[in-house]
Amino acid sequence: MGYQFDFSFLQGSVEALLKGLRVTLELALAANVMGLVLGFVLCLLVMSRWQIVRWPAQLFIEFFRCTPALLQIVWFFYCIPMMVDYFIDPIAMGVLALGLNLTAFNAEAYRAGVQAVPREHLDACVALGLKPWQRTLFVVLPQALRSALPVLMTNGIGTLQQSALVAIVAVADLMYVAKSLATEAYRPLETYTVVALIYFALSLPVSRLVHMIERRQDAVVQR
Amino acid sequence: MLLSQTQAQRVAIQNQPATISSLSSVSAEFVQLRNVCKSYGENLVVMDGMSLNMRADDRLVVIGPSGSGKSSLLRVLMGLEGVQGGEITFQGKPYIRGANQGGSKRIDPKLQKQIGMVFQHYTLFPHLSVLGNLILAPIKVLGLSKADATERARRYLARLGLESKLHAYPSQLSGGQKQRVAIARALMLEPKLMLFDEVTSALDPEMVIEVQNVMLQLAEQKMAMIIVTHDMHFARDIATRVVFCASGKVVEEGAPADMFKCPKEARTREFLEKVLHLD
Numbered sequence: 001m002g003y004q005f006d007f008s009f010l011q012g013s014v015e016a017l018l019k020g021l022r023v024t025l026e027l028a029l030a031a032n033v034m035g036l037v038l039g040f041v042l043c044l045l046v047m048s049r050w051q052i053v054r055w056p057a058q059l060f061i062e063f064f065r066c067t068p069a070l071l072q073i074v075w076f077f078y079c080i081p082m083m084v085d086y087f088i089d090p091i092a093m094g095v096l097a098l099g100l101n102l103t104a105f106n107a108e109a110y111r112a113g114v115q116a117v118p119r120e121h122l123d124a125c126v127a128l129g130l131k132p133w134q135r136t137l138f139v140v141l142p143q144a145l146r147s148a149l150p151v152l153m154t155n156g157i158g159t160l161q162q163s164a165l166v167a168i169v170a171v172a173d174l175m176y177v178a179k180s181l182a183t184e185a186y187r188p189l190e191t192y193t194v195v196a197l198i199y200f201a202l203s204l205p206v207s208r209l210v211h212m213i214e215r216r217q218d219a220v221v222q223r
Numbered sequence: 224m225l226l227s228q229t230q231a232q233r234v235a236i237q238n239q240p241a242t243i244s245s246l247s248s249v250s251a252e253f254v255q256l257r258n259v260c261k262s263y264g265e266n267l268v269v270m271d272g273m274s275l276n277m278r279a280d281d282r283l284v285v286i287g288p289s290g291s292g293k294s295s296l297l298r299v300l301m302g303l304e305g306v307q308g309g310e311i312t313f314q315g316k317p318y319i320r321g322a323n324q325g326g327s328k329r330i331d332p333k334l335q336k337q338i339g340m341v342f343q344h345y346t347l348f349p350h351l352s353v354l355g356n357l358i359l360a361p362i363k364v365l366g367l368s369k370a371d372a373t374e375r376a377r378r379y380l381a382r383l384g385l386e387s388k389l390h391a392y393p394s395q396l397s398g399g400q401k402q403r404v405a406i407a408r409a410l411m412l413e414p415k416l417m418l419f420d421e422v423t424s425a426l427d428p429e430m431v432i433e434v435q436n437v438m439l440q441l442a443e444q445k446m447a448m449i450i451v452t453h454d455m456h457f458a459r460d461i462a463t464r465v466v467f468c469a470s471g472k473v474v475e476e477g478a479p480a481d482m483f484k485c486p487k488e489a490r491t492r493e494f495l496e497k498v499l500h501l502d
Binding site for chain 1: 298301302303332335336338339340342344346348349350359360363364405408409412
């Protein structure tokens with residue numbers, strides 16, 4: 001391989017990269033907050049006893065699960081403003097697209113968590129005289145959250161990676177900054193390597209944490 | 224072991240006055256089922272006009288082949304499932320009435336709170352400590368203060384020999400300990416009637432005894448209980464009356480000594496011969 005790696009040009013770009021990183025973190029964090037909260041609401045809707053509530057909620061989930069995330073982002077950026085004739089701040093739009101996508105996936109994670117609560121526990125709640133809302137709040141929810149946590153976290157770092165897609169619609173996130181630096185300096189290999197390492201360094205601790213939690217949960221189940 | 228036809232008839236005659244007297248003093252019954260019917264869909268009938276009387280000082284042990292409706296009986300009494308027909312009174316008051324449309328239930332919630340139940344599978348909530356499991360319902364349902372509920376929990380755990388496990392989590396307990404805690408959790412609400420649905424079936428043999436001892440201890444304290452079990456020796460030890468169910472009906476009932484030595488009905492005899500052989 002004759003290529004000579006040269007990272008020195010990046011020294012002058014640290015500030016630009018940090019700026020991009022900030023936008024990426026903002027996108028990922030805001031989308032995660034949205035996904036965690038709305039995901040749970042959506043899960044409740046999907047598990048509702050009324051079909052009229054269940055049906056649109058399920059459609060929402062299927063839409064986001066069955067279309068590419070990149071397409072969703074492009075669609076949000078170009079189609080929605082045209083349809084409603086109103087242009088929102090690009091970052092807010094990015095949060096909306098990423099957040100709603102995560103909402104759909106998190107709703108499924110929550111639902112699996114709720115369904116993993118043994119039926120006998122619900123019987124025991126009735127026998128103990130707990131009201132339905134008390135049963136949900138004190139018995140089902142804590143158990144469901146606990147078993148959904150690893151999936152929620154995995155979905156969360158997934159959204160961090162996916163946030164790179166908003167670069168395509170000119171949101172100045174880490175990926176976008178990398179793209180401009182790479183073209184300016186004719187050094188795509190170095191730039192993308194460094195940026196990849198940044199994404200990696202952000203995700204790895206969370207990924208390890210997920211492993212740890214899963215191992216601990218397995219140990220509890222086996223006992 | 225089984226008595227001859229004439230002896231069985233004599234026992235039947237002896238039992239008759241008791242049956243009549245229990246019918247005439249309807250409201251004095253602690254629990255009374257009248258013609259209770261329950262089925263799933265068209266074909267699966269689990270209670271087929273079941274009738275049963277229980278006095279406040281009774282400890283009923285319900286035996287019978289699987290699918291005989293004995294677990295359904297407990298689940299219905301606890302209010303976990305509805306019935307399509309018949310009615311149940313508890314402490315002389317109307318408690319459950321069958322409803323035709325989809326088997327919806329009409330239950331008096333005040334009476335329901337006076338019944339406790341322990342299940343076959345461990346139903347301790349894994350995210351709560353033993354103490355947390357015990358005080359959840361007393362605080363949320365009875366409105367006890369946390370201090371009072373904790374005090375009560377200590378008392379019950381001490382009685383069951385588990386005071387050292389107050390802060391343990393269910394995953395740190397053995398199966399027998401879990402069932403004892405489950406019993407304590409039900410007792411925390413100070414029920415007037417306890418239901419036990421095959422509570423030792425999922426336990427390793429060496430742990431069965433510790434759970435049964437707790438139940439015998441409750442029996443000494445005159446707790447009214449209905450117990451579904453496959454353990455005939457235990458049934459003999461704890462029951463004041465044994466009820467044999469088959470095909471959703473009460474086929475025969477009587478004192479444990481009579482039931483196990485000289486069952487009147489052919490079906491009872493057949494069942495007992497089978498299970499006692501296996502023991």
